[in-house]
Amino acid sequence: MITFASFPAPPPEHNAYGGTGRYPDDADEMDIDDGDGLEVLGRKLTSPGEVLTSSHAFMRGHGTFVDNEEVIGSVTGVIERVNKLISVRAIRTRYNAEVGDLVVGRITEVQPRRWKVDANSRQDAVLMLSSVNLPGGVQRRKVESDELQMRTFFEEGDLLVAEVQAFFSDGALSLHTRSLKYGKTLSQLRNGQLVTVPPALIRRLKSHFLSLPCGVDLILGLNGYIWVSKLTKASEQEGEEGFDAEAVYSNRNDDIDDATRAAVSRVSNIIRILAAHFVPLTDAVILDAYEWAMEQEGDLKDLLSPDVGEALVTAVSAHR
Amino acid sequence: MTIDLTPRGTADGSAVITHGLTEVMVDVFGPKEAKLRGQTSHDRALVTVEVGIMPFSTGERRKRNRGDKRILELAATIKQTFEPVIQTALYPRSEISIFVHILQQDGGLLPASINATTLALITAGIPLTDYVTAITCGVYSTNPLLDLNTIEENDIPHLTVASLPRTGKVTLVAMETRLHVERTAVLGIYVRRLIRAAADPTDVTIQEDALTDVIKHRLNIASLLFLWTVATATGDFDNPDVSVRKGP
Numbered sequence: 032m033i034t035f036a037s038f039p040a041p042p043p044e045h046n047a048y049g050g051t052g053r054y055p056d057d058a059d060e061m062d063i064d065d066g067d068g069l070e071v072l073g074r075k076l077t078s079p080g081e082v083l084t085s086s087h088a089f090m091r092g093h094g095t096f097v098d099n100e101e102v103i104g105s106v107t108g109v110i111e112r113v114n115k116l117i118s119v120r121a122i123r124t125r126y127n128a129e130v131g132d133l134v135v136g137r138i139t140e141v142q143p144r145r146w147k148v149d150a151n152s153r154q155d156a157v158l159m160l161s162s163v164n165l166p167g168g169v170q171r172r173k174v175e176s177d178e179l180q181m182r183t184f185f186e187e188g189d190l191l192v193a194e195v196q197a198f199f200s201d202g203a204l205s206l207h208t209r210s211l212k213y214g215k216t217l218s219q220l221r222n223g224q225l226v227t228v229p230p231a232l233i234r235r236l237k238s239h240f241l242s243l244p245c246g247v248d249l250i251l252g253l254n255g256y257i258w259v260s261k262l263t264k265a266s267e268q269e270g271e272e273g274f275d276a277e278a279v280y281s282n283r284n285d286d287i288d289d290a291t292r293a294a295v296s297r298v299s300n301i302i303r304i305l306a307a308h309f310v311p312l313t314d315a316v317i318l319d320a321y322e323w324a325m326e327q328e329g330d331l332k333d334l335l336s337p338d339v340g341e342a343l344v345t346a347v348s349a350h351r
Numbered sequence: 352m353t354i355d356l357t358p359r360g361t362a363d364g365s366a367v368i369t370h371g372l373t374e375v376m377v378d379v380f381g382p383k384e385a386k387l388r389g390q391t392s393h394d395r396a397l398v399t400v401e402v403g404i405m406p407f408s409t410g411e412r413r414k415r416n417r418g419d420k421r422i423l424e425l426a427a428t429i430k431q432t433f434e435p436v437i438q439t440a441l442y443p444r445s446e447i448s449i450f451v452h453i454l455q456q457d458g459g460l461l462p463a464s465i466n467a468t469t470l471a472l473i474t475a476g477i478p479l480t481d482y483v484t485a486i487t488c489g490v491y492s493t494n495p496l497l498d499l500n501t502i503e504e505n506d507i508p509h510l511t512v513a514s515l516p517r518t519g520k521v522t523l524v525a526m527e528t529r530l531h532v533e534r535t536a537v538l539g540i541y542v543r544r545l546i547r548a549a550a551d552p553t554d555v556t557i558q559e560d561a562l563t564d565v566i567k568h569r570l571n572i573a574s575l576l577f578l579w580t581v582a583t584a585t586g587d588f589d590n591p592d593v594s595v596r597k598g599p
Contacts, residue, residue: 076475078482079478079480079481079482080479080481080482080515080516094478096438096480098480103480104515105438105479105480106473106477106478106479107473107474107476108476123358123363123474123475123476124475124476125363125381125382125383125476138363139384149384153381153382154382154442154444154446155384176435201393202443227361
């Protein structure tokens with residue numbers, strides 16, 4: 032049996048989060064290692080057109096192609112090897128879905144018996160009418176009247192949380208919102224705001240629904256869309272039994288008090304800062320950052336200034 | 352030459368490149384759901400290129416419309432250069448849109464746009480079979496010149512080549528000026544050397560003073576990109592090290 036284990040990452044260097052600024056015009060001073068073994072920090076990196084290995088000894092995976100009996104990288108990123116399979120994972124790319132992933136998406140189109148959903152993937156995902164819970168119980172048959180009133184469930188521009196159900200032959204995603212394993216109904220999103228980050232930053236967690244003690248609910252979509260919203264009360268999180276179509280398919284916001292608005296904005300800003308510094312997001316990191324932000328004096332919007340952002344990232348990475 | 356690969360806005364990949372006084376900014380979006388349903392194909396991604404020349408990019412302030420023939424031609428050239436290099440077959444029914452913004456122009460518009468587009472595509476994580484590196488080459492009397500500026504471009508017959516360094520293949524040769532038939536050979540030989548130099552920067556047999564420019568060029572791009580990758584990768588995102596362990 033083969034199992035996978037990840038090593039703990041080395042402590043990030045200070046300038047590692049510095050992002051990518053403007054590099055000066057100075058080829059002479061650069062330490063150029065243009066050979067075939069670009070090994071930095073124990074990881075192998077490559078860029079398009081770089082010959083990785085022979086195609087006789089290895090199989091090509093994602094991010095590679097075979098030409099002239101050689102496996103060649105086609106993206107810039109990290110080389111991964113699993114037994115005989117060589118693949119390259121790009122640093123920054125669109126969301127590559129897997130079945131069972133939890134995603135946050137936005138309805139772009141209403142079509143016959145289906146919605147098109149923007150899920151940061153290479154094509155719009157599809158949410159079939161048969162893949163959503165309709166008012167009146169699970170076993171109810173879909174009738175023509177449901178088709179005619181699809182916009183009462185989801186309209187263009189509505190946000191929703193869903194699970195990846197399957198792939199179509201051309202690679203498009205099929206979503207569903209019928210799962211019960213999350214303890215609440217997957218549904219329309221309201222009372223909050225959307226933050227977009229690179230999908231690589233969202234790690235797979237035990238639960239992608241987080242409730243922060245500051246009265247903020249967080250949904251970390253694996254596609255890099257994060258929903259930050261007002262805390263939903265436990266009584267409203269009922270499952271299939273107390274299915275309330277009114278609550279699930281409403282796109283009207285509740286009244287939100289100023290304290291909650293501030294908390295939602297603070298959490299959103301923290302996520303934006305962490306993403307700008309390319310820090311992977313987990314519940315622990317976000318909580319650490321929130322505590323740090325609460326200790327700071329100053330206004331909510333001060334968080335977005337570069338100095339405070341850097342201090343936050345340093346503080347958070349020191350914790351780990 | 353400077354390169355800036357900072358992510359900008361909602362673009363999936365972006366790059367700003369300067370060649371002397373020429374400055375080009377390229378943003379890449381996609382692969383994403385295709386806007387133009389009619390033009391999408393079921394077996395490959397659609398590549399669209401749009402070029403915008405800023406009115407303030409030249410000495411003489413001048414506004415060009417998007418429908419300007421010269422702009423359309425530039426866009427079509429960039430599209431044709433990249434279509435064979437992008438692995439479009441991996442993204443059926445999708446669209447990859449490339450937006451080229453010319454911020455300053457002082458000659459070498461096309462090579463600068465091509466080099467910037469290569470980098471933007473790479474930062475967007477779009478699979479390419481190779482880098483595309485481009486440069487202009489002119490001939491003055493029997494002396495070849497590289498990377499011309501506007502004044503030189505106006506007076507000297509010149510040629511733009513884009514090559515794929517790995518295979519040494521050429522994806523683009525463009526010449527808009529007239530060249531005396533006797534000078535063609537000079538330029539031809541020189542261009543062939545350029546392509547060889549781009550393919551193998553360490554080949555000492557073709558070292559010449561002028562050629563080091565091209566070599567620098569290619570290395571610059573490769574090494575800067577590499578630095579960028581390292582900088583991003585050390586951000587400890589979803590640890591890429593995978594060890595294979597035999598269980599019981």
